[in-house]
Amino acid sequence: MRQILFLSGKGGTGKTSLAGAFAVLTQDKILADCDVDAANLHLLLDATPIDRGSYEGSKEARIDAERCTQCGRCLSICRFHAIRDTLEVDSLLCEGCGACATACPEGAIELLPRVSGEWIVAETPVGPLVTAELLPGEEASGKLVTFVKRTAGDLAKARKIARMTVDGSPGIGCPVIASTSGVDLAILVTEPSLSGLHDLERILDVVRHFGIDAGVVINKHDLSPEISERIEVFAREHEVEMLGRIPYDPAVPAALVEGRSAVAQPNSDAGNAMRAIVDRVETILDDLDGKEGAS
């Protein structure tokens, strides 16, 4: 199974817009939306849910007031400040580690499963999509990402699908790291701003830290030709391929308002640039297949 993953460090650079273009233009793939805090890919793809369920990714401590002797051992052992002075559990802070349950001399604390989100399998006109929604304030985002990818992997195997297109989350932390497992190529989408460049540097460090090949896309490159040039210099100096540049184009938000990818409409400037990027990435993946076939 070949996997491509869209990342950016900085949010709002156009990961999902580009992932949507790949969804429309490529064949034989499953889609996985791993931006579980803000999963948006389905909004471009006319998705119809066919299966869904609660995701119990974490646990939560519960103190049995009858058995509790108010010794305060839990309060002193908890490193997440999740036990209040009144010896009650603060749900938002509890990580479900169970240290308090182990420490409690009365056995008055148990860990209960906690619903941290919902997973959804949907059919779209361009292939199956696995997505998820984290409930407000839940902390199991990395685990939910892993669950989404595993579900997508299983479904792909059952349907003999060869590729997975993964939309990642912004940042460089827990959900991002979880989304990188098994990825062949990370497509780093940036924008021509000092913030975009700064966060590109960080996300490139992260994917290299985990040994994943990367390429760079500059979205809305014409909004600052000066910073776009700096990003290209950065890419050259760090030996990461420039996969393409997408111009600012009002057709992108216009298509989004209609619930479509910009490539679903003919001849927008941004859509044409996205097409070229899809072609380049397909070539890279075909080369990988070829190399593996040869060895």
Place this chain on the structure above:
Amino acid sequence: MNITVASGKGGTGKTTVAVNLALALNDVRSVQFIDADVEAPNAHLFMHPEFEITRDVEKLLPEIDEAACKVCGACAAACEFHAIARLGDHILVYPTLCHGCGRCRLVCPHNAIHEIPQRLGVVESGRARGMPYARGTLDIGQAMATPIIHALKDEIDPDRVTLIDAPPGTGCPTIAALEAADVALLVTEPTPFGLHDLKAAVGVARVLKRPMGVIINRDGIGDDRVERFCESEGIPVLMRIAFQREIAAAYAVGTPLIELDVRWKDRFLALFSEIEEGGTT
């Protein structure tokens, strides 16, 4: 007063709002800036802070004493995060999965686990444009952002108006930044993505029971569904920032709005007056 600027969707303009509100208020109030977007901190590109103090934020990672370990697997069985595994006659620790809770050490019957601090990132503090400034930065390859945000809260001066630039999303890092807030400003854009993620952010602010107001950035690029949502939910839209190429170009090179056009200063002061007078719900 702590004002946390948050959003469900990334890249909607949190930093723009936080920076310009802080700069507009700087002449009339004691202000402070905290960049809590620790995975992608960017406000320094506009604020140019000079840091005086740097402190590490750490978690405690288990280390197995091979001589004492009987490979019983009690630690692996107790770890809720699958950060410890028994493989053959070895115990393996996966640092990025470990939350540093210490349960493994508690359950080990052979006292074979001790804990060593591992750096997650740093908190830096100093001054920028005449105001106290602090930021947190998560180290490359580390997964846990939340402890850094909690550490940043120690920098809050209760006598000041504190602008907190939050991470995007709705998960634990965002919660950590919103917990410190007296008021939440939710920045969005008028597109289906912006609307979808705004709904999630509103859900978080409601779980935390924080008064909130919405700011629509890039106004004009999409449709009016965000406005209609805010109206039907009774959430005030406190400001609209139109999409203009010159605003995007100024942002690109780190120029705050109020330096691009001084009229923005009055608009941000008016935004603050509205927040102070209880214009949030």
